[in-house]
Amino acid sequence: MPGIGPVSATRIAYYLLDRKREEGLSMVEAISTALKNVALCPQCHNYTDEENKLCALCESSKRKASKALCVVETPSDVVAIEASASFNGTYFVLHGHLSPLDGVGPNELHLNDLDDLIKKAEIEEVILATSHTVEGDVTASYIANMVKKHQIKVTRIATGVPLGGELGSVDGNTLALSLNYRRDM
Amino acid sequence: MPGIGPVSATRIAYYLLDRKREEGLSMVEAISTALKNVALCPQCHNYTDEENKLCALCESSKRKASKALCVVETPSDVVAIEASASFNGTYFVLHGHLSPLDGVGPNELHLNDLDDLIKKAEIEEVILATSHTVEGDVTASYIANMVKKHQIKVTRIATGVPLGGELGSVDGNTLALSLNYRRDM
Incomplete structure (x- = not known):
């Protein structure tokens, strides 16, 4: 899993076994419910919780x-x-x-x-x-x-210098595009 | 000086005293030449090496x-x-x-x-x-x-999402402006 290497995995395993068996089981339940029930919205293809039904945004x-x-x-x-x-x-x-x-x-x-x-x-x-x-x-x-x-x-969507940034901290290609796509004031 | 705290300063001082006295003196010379001679271009106000003369870009x-x-x-x-x-x-x-x-x-x-x-x-x-x-x-x-x-x-210059960035790694205000300043394709 992203961000969890062998050391973290071992630590989590012992933590659950030693002290949090019940919480671990309810976590397993929650993950399994999510994996079984999260479907794709047939219209926008975003994740949604009910199969064959439009998601809230599409509705x-x-x-x-x-x-x-x-x-x-x-x-x-x-x-x-x-x-x-x-x-x-x-x-x-x-x-x-x-x-x-x-x-x-x-x-x-x-x-x-x-x-x-x-x-x-x-x-x-x-x-x-x-x-x-x-x-x-x-x-x-x-x-x-x-x-x-x-x-x-x-x-x-616009390409350019992000807010709050100094020009020196932006890469050259972004700076070039930012000049290229300059807008009228 | 930016990026140099007391510990780094002490280390640099002993380094110059112990082993690099001559290089240290020529560095001092270079810094003093720069500080005395770098002037502002009378036209663009950028740094230039000759006083009262236009810089290379303005020329x-x-x-x-x-x-x-x-x-x-x-x-x-x-x-x-x-x-x-x-x-x-x-x-x-x-x-x-x-x-x-x-x-x-x-x-x-x-x-x-x-x-x-x-x-x-x-x-x-x-x-x-x-x-x-x-x-x-x-x-x-x-x-x-x-x-x-x-x-x-x-x-x-354009405001927006920098090159190579995923939308999730850009702050919300930049993303909002990037939608706001969207360009025709």
Whole structure:
């Protein structure tokens, strides 16, 4: 498991055996419930707790009314954007990015479902929030071309210098893009 | 000195006394030459090695021909932007940002010199590359208002998610701005 090596694992095992047998058993129960019951929302492909039912975000009429769809790579990106309280539309989770060498193509990311959703939900703007890596950018371009066929607006989240940062602490490529994508004042 | 506490200072002192007396003396010479001779370029206010003479960047006819001026807070920001090889115009170094509580106003940043330079050099675009902090943003707005009076284009470097970053590792405010300043694809 990430962040737990052999030493930590041993320490946790003895801790549970020595002092927390009951808590350990209820933890096992909770993990097993989660693993058995957490399903994917049939519409946005985010995690949800009931199978074959839309998740809370997809159900929300307020969210649907905004007609904006944000495409992200992972469920944790949805959590990050929701925490920033800056987006009021619905999501589509790719669960990865295009990576032909690893056998991940448009089918593995279920881009046909995305295509259907855009048409069905009468989306007016698709915001591509895949990460700013080579794979993320390629995935964004691919989806942009797909969406543009329907004459729908496609945007990409801004690349640039993060808040609070000095220019010297930002890498050169980000700085170059930040100059390149400068905005009018 | 930044990064050198009492323990490091003592260690350096004994190191120089014990083994490197001559190197120490030549270092002293170099520092004293630098401190005596490094002056400010009368045009861009960046550091330069000859007093009352334009620096290499201000002298360059290629740089002047681009008619773009980049306003930064510190000389190290010039180094960072030059290292990114993404800008081909001239600079103006503020040596700080507006901070009324610390007694730093437009005069301390020599904004009148900036105003004169913009007119004299027939600048066509002023790019504000102050840092993305409250003070940096206020400074940028102040200069933007000043420059707009001359009907000259003013832009601000982009705020957003840096390259290579996952959305989850970016702070919420940056993520919000990154959605806010999304660009068309």
